[in-house]
Amino acid sequence: MTELLVGTRKGLFVLEGEPGSPFDPTARAFPGDEVEYALRDPRSGRLLASVTSPFYGPKIWYCDDPAGDWEQADGVALPASGDAALTRIWVIVTGEADGTLYAGGDPGVLFESRDGGASFELNRGLWEHPTRARWQPGAGGMCLHSIETWPGEPDRLAVAISAAGVWLTDDGGTTWRRGNDGLVARYLPEDAPTDEVALCVHRLQRAPRRPERIFMQFHGGVYRSDDGGESWIDIAAGLPSDFGFPLAIDPADPDSAYVIPLAADIDRVTPDGRVRVYETRDAGGAWTPRGDGLPAEHAYLTVLREAFGHAGQGETLELYFGATSGAVFGSGDAGASWFEAAINLPPVLSVAVGSSA
């Protein structure tokens, strides 16, 4: 049984099912509010959700039973003395240290929890970075959307901000440096300074078996880093479009990655009316379309950056993605075949696997 946590424009949906058949909704929470992301911390079993009420602002909530009472996490706010207010929390991830979680938000901010998500604290190193005044938002705001931990090394993080590029820390977030060498932004002049920070990274995913390797979906480009995010190699050749948002990887195979290309970049729907996931098993040397069971005609879907989750590994890797159409698709065989897990949800913002057994 697999549990999916699907964040939508109209609340959180918990779906359960077996790969290959439609999933059943077992709980809904926060009706009417945007749920950007939800995850189940595998260490504690606790559920956490980032929720943005159009009226009451962004919050992080946590609970042990999604159908029960949720509690609001403390500390999810910017300094009261500042000019900015927190707009939303884009993602929550588990950290390497016990009880540690991270949350990324708009405007380009990182929060850390050391008590399993009951309270969070703003990362001051990134908040007070001297280049912050030059950071620019993307179309979705200035979102810190990717937080990639380094297995076994809790002080090492790579984060990405749209549109302020990749930032790396080796000291638990006290200091941060750019990790943008090799990225080419077609929306900037050719003679833009090499330290330009207006780089619209859409998603990062680290390969846990080879943590110096990170894959990136860029705003026009797909890249790979083999040095922990310091520099990047273009691996988009062979894709129908190098634009898109989400990424997934097979944790067992550091040469694997999955992307969902969208027609670049004004259109932002699946190209040619066909929904296909593209897989590489040689670190981006070649890409293979995986569309068996996915809509093959008249299908113009948009899949957002957090709407591609995975669980397991190898031949039984489970992959799930959701579209703003309200459909969720799944694969229980590493993308070889696909099925409809759900079809009539509100616009999907995020998909995460809560548990799989």
Added chain:
Amino acid sequence: MPLVRLRGPLKRMAGDRAEHAVDGRTVGELLIALERAHPSASGWILDERGVLRQHINVFVNGELGGQDTQVDAGDRVDVLPAISGGR
């Protein structure tokens, strides 16, 4: 003292009480006093800067007001979600 009236989740966050007599000379001062009395309501009406959230409306004795609207003893302040926030 002016009376602040809340509904829905705001009522729940403020001790599950709909009516709150709080002291202040402006709507903003009333809301700050309300947050102090009910910390769980912090961040729900005013953001962390103390600015009234974009899609919250305040009405003083039935008329649309703002954070700086003056209030007197006996005034009624309704805090309501604005229709502009729906989608």
